[in-house]
Amino acid sequence: MKLIYDILDKMYQEFLLWEMAEEAGKNSIG
DSSP: HHHHHHHHHHHHHHHHHHHHHHHHHHHHHH
16 A cells, blocks of 8 residues: 555656646746
8 A cells, every 4th residue: 555655646746846847937938
């Protein structure tokens, strides 16, 4: 069970990084 949580946690953190990168990209362009 712990393995699933580790994978989900990693995926969630990568998702947050992508979200922040997109926001930063929008801000730098606009």
